[in-house]
Amino acid sequence: MQTAHKHGGDGHAHKAAPTVEEITDFEVLEIAVRELAIEHGLFTAEDHRRFTEWAESVGPAAGSRLVAKAWTDPGFNARLLEDGVKACKEIGIDWAEPTGFGTPSDYMNFRVLEDTPRLHHVIVCTLCSCYPRPVLGMSPEWYRSTNYRRRLVRWPRDVLAEFGLILPPEIEIRVEDSNQKCRFMVLPVRPSGTENWTEEQLAPIVTRDCMIGVALPRPGRTADVHPVHKARRPVQSSTQHGRAAE
């Protein structure tokens, strides 16, 4: 992605550089350990090519399409809630990719959690970082942080508030803990002001955070930008500090 930015005192704008002009030891380390692993027979170069291509192909746009279609097609909504993996195939998302039985980290049991005006879902993986990657892509770093994982299940309203999502007390919050056997995604309530919108118009407002449950869709909101709020009850250790939305 290239975007214009400004720097220096003259305030001129130019294209952002595509990458850095130096080779770091982190980059060298990743290549070296991969080459040795392949030479030692821990996996093959073909394995790596296949998983790399798969990882580059998944992203939250698939989940956005799922939600937009569910909002506009009651039949699809019902099928999505009944069997998430099967419904995904209707829009070209195959949970069996790239091996024929999914990846070791993406078990083929996908459940969609439907919000209502009185019930809000949010997902987490307290054990590790389970995430519905075929429909949402790679998980954000904060989702894998111990602060989010440990604190969301204890103080969901506080943690959601740190993301800028303040829910009134009459709305029940249900935290769904992903695990080795099941992946979850949130189907938010369709916002008012979108009554005559098409799927194509709706999909952009269904951002990744809306499908995790730390944000709500609304007209005009098409990107996940987190406010910086100091954590209440942060997890304290010698190395872990701060807020969930880090």
Place this chain on the structure above:
Amino acid sequence: MSVKRNADLGRIPLLEAIRSEGKAWDVIAPRYGVTNPDPPWKTSLMAMCECLSVRGALPALERRQTEDELAAAVYGEVPAPERKLLALVHTLLRRGLVVEGDLASRMRTVRSRLEAV
């Protein structure tokens, strides 16, 4: 209740040297005006983790648990995904799947290759 520990938390000189250079992506990218939030090797790292798991060398759940332990005790101040890379290599070295001397040697070879003009 005691918690079973998976990771050998002893520090590894090669990885300590890399860490101490302070060349994580979020440090060097702004120096070059790069706005991509991820280093170019991140996807390859994620794929490597999947490969190790699907072939049984390092199951995903074990890797994540050791990564948590190493993040808390050894690599906590290193930003992701560099922390993930260091934790993965740390685990492979401690399990004898890769040897530190071989890795250091291969890193020299790789660097020479990348810097060749």
